[in-house]
Amino acid sequence: xxxxxxxxxxxxxxxxxxxxxxxxxxxxxxxxxxxxxxxxxxxxxxxxxxxxxxxxxxxxxxxxxxxxxxxxxxxxxxxxxxxxxxxxxxxxxxxxxxxxxxxxxxxxxxxxxxxxxxxxxxxxxxxxxxxxxxxxxxxxxxxxxxxxxxxxxxxxxxxxxxxxxxxxxxxxxxxxxxxxxxxxxxxxxxxxxxxxxxxxxxxxxxxxxxxxxxxxxxxxxxxxxxxxxxxxxxxxxxxxxxxxxxxxxxxxxxxxxxxxxxxxxxxxxxxxxxxxxxxxxxxxxxxxxxxxxxxxxxxxxxxxxxxxxxxxxxxxxxxxxxxxxxxxxxxxxxxxxxxxxxxxxxxxxxxxxxxxxxxxxxxxxxxxxxxxxxxxxxxxxxxxxxxxxxxxxxxxxxxxxxxxxxxxxxxxxxxxxxxxxxxxxxxxxxxxxxxxxxxx
Ligand code: HGY
Ligand code: MN
Ligand code: MN
Numbered sequence: 001x002x003x004x005x006x007x008x009x010x011x012x013x014x015x016x017x018x019x020x021x022x023x024x025x026x027x028x029x030x031x032x033x034x035x036x037x038x039x040x041x042x043x044x045x046x047x048x049x050x051x052x053x054x055x056x057x058x059x060x061x062x063x064x065x066x067x068x069x070x071x072x073x074x075x076x077x078x079x080x081x082x083x084x085x086x087x088x089x090x091x092x093x094x095x096x097x098x099x100x101x102x103x104x105x106x107x108x109x110x111x112x113x114x115x116x117x118x119x120x121x122x123x124x125x126x127x128x129x130x131x132x133x134x135x136x137x138x139x140x141x142x143x144x145x146x147x148x149x150x151x152x153x154x155x156x157x158x159x160x161x162x163x164x165x166x167x168x169x170x171x172x173x174x175x176x177x178x179x180x181x182x183x184x185x186x187x188x189x190x191x192x193x194x195x196x197x198x199x200x201x202x203x204x205x206x207x208x209x210x211x212x213x214x215x216x217x218x219x220x221x222x223x224x225x226x227x228x229x230x231x232x233x234x235x236x237x238x239x240x241x242x243x244x245x246x247x248x249x250x251x252x253x254x255x256x257x258x259x260x261x262x263x264x265x266x267x268x269x270x271x272x273x274x275x276x277x278x279x280x281x282x283x284x285x286x287x288x289x290x291x292x293x294x295x296x297x298x299x300x301x302x303x304x305x306x307x308x309x310x311x312x313x314x315x316x317x318x319x320x321x322x323x324x325x326x327x328x329x330x331x332x333x334x335x336x337x338x339x340x341x342x343x344x345x346x347x348x349x350x351x352x353x354x355x356x357x358x359x360x361x362x363x364x365x366x367x368x369x370x371x372x373x374x375x376x377x378x379x380x381x382x383x384x385x386x387x388x389x390x391x392x393x394x395x396x397x398x399x400x401x402x403x404x405x406x407x408x409x410x411x412x413x414x415x416x417x418x419x420x421x422x423x424x425x426x427x428x429x430x431x432x433x434x435x436x437x438x439x440x
Contacts, residue, residue, distance in 0.1 A: 033395025063178025095397020199390025209384025345381030
């Protein structure tokens with residue numbers, strides 16, 4: 001891919017960094033992060049702020065039936081936009097860049113075009129999708145999944161959260177159940193800027209990740225029911241202890257991932273496994289638990305290996321539950337196969353980054369992203385920038401300002417390069433090279 005650059009055009013880094021701070025100040029938590037769980041009052045406040053910025057920029061703002069918000073700027077021609085975006089909902093212990101960077105950099109890209117009088121061939125759009133995190137309402141990427149037709153909006157509106165709230169009622173309560181229909185119109189291309197949330201770029205001293213795809217995700221909720229009893233008087237052989245089974249499953253999830261990675265090619269497909277939520281009832285020091293509720297998050301870039309991990313877990317749960325005399329019900333909270341992004345977009349990201357003088361690495365994403373849903377309906381790619389110590393889903397999440405700005409400039413030039421490409425056919429011919437004169 002030989003992407004021409006729109007010479008001299010750069011985003012306004014101070015404006016971007018200021019907006020990141022302004023958004024981070026909504027739902028602030030100790031350590032400098034934010035808590036804006038999907039469809040809470042904090043999420044509403046964050047949404048209101050970004051929508052205000054979109055409208056101040058003169059964008060045509062639409063809100064759809066699951067609360068996805070898209071701001072569009074007209075191009076020379078009508079038709080589907082070149083789109084960017086991400087999410088502004090956070091986990092409970094969120095950092096200030098996860099999702100927010102992609103939305104605010106997209107806004108910055110459009111403001112840069114506007115302020116420099118650059119008119120694109122196609123419309124450009126920036127959006128934020130509802131409930132990307134899935135931490136309150138599973139699955140993750142809920143809004144973008146509905147946007148691309150992966151789940152009926154009626155089903156999504158009925159989803160109950162971990163706190164008993166219902167998606168549709170919460171959308172009504174915060175005033176973001178929009179009128180635009182789902183599925184939404186497919187963009188002509190989608191590219192998302194995101195912090196890596198892992199250690200690779202920093203460890204290798206590389207500034208830009210040209211993301212090749214997203215690993216598969218499997219979320220399962222286990223509800224384990226046994227017999228509550230006295231912690232002191234109940235002989236060990238008479239117990240039916242959900243707390244013990246939950247702990248054994250959590251240990252097995254770790255052992256399973258370590259064993260699979262040891263058996264695989266060095267540095268090959270990496271299996272990961274996490275027990276992120278574990279609740280005992282009645283959760284008291286001197287009571288053998290009546291029940292345990294837990295989640296298991298398994299991921300792998302290889303679908304066959306991910307299925308192998310799921311089957312191994314299911315066998316272990318069944319054996320352990322039978323031996324302990326407890327019952328287990330399983331509920332799938334999310335299940336997405338690995339996704340490979342479109343080479344044309346991936347190579348454009350890499351080429352643009354090199355032309356801007358940055359080091360680049362092709363790499364898969366360990367985290368889920370809205371882009372993995374948009375990849376179902378249009379040529380899609382992602383831009384990564386480094387995360388300090390690889391930390392994310394943690395208030396200590398940090399990316400150096402220079403890297404944030406570099407990522408946004410790569411996003412700007414990638415969107416301009418994609419604007420000039422004919423993406424529908426197999427052959428890629430340029431619709432027009434960008435130079436100062438011809439675009440004003
Ligand atoms: O779970 C994920 O990977 C994403 O942060 N929603
Ligand atoms: Mn994210
Ligand atoms: Mn996240």
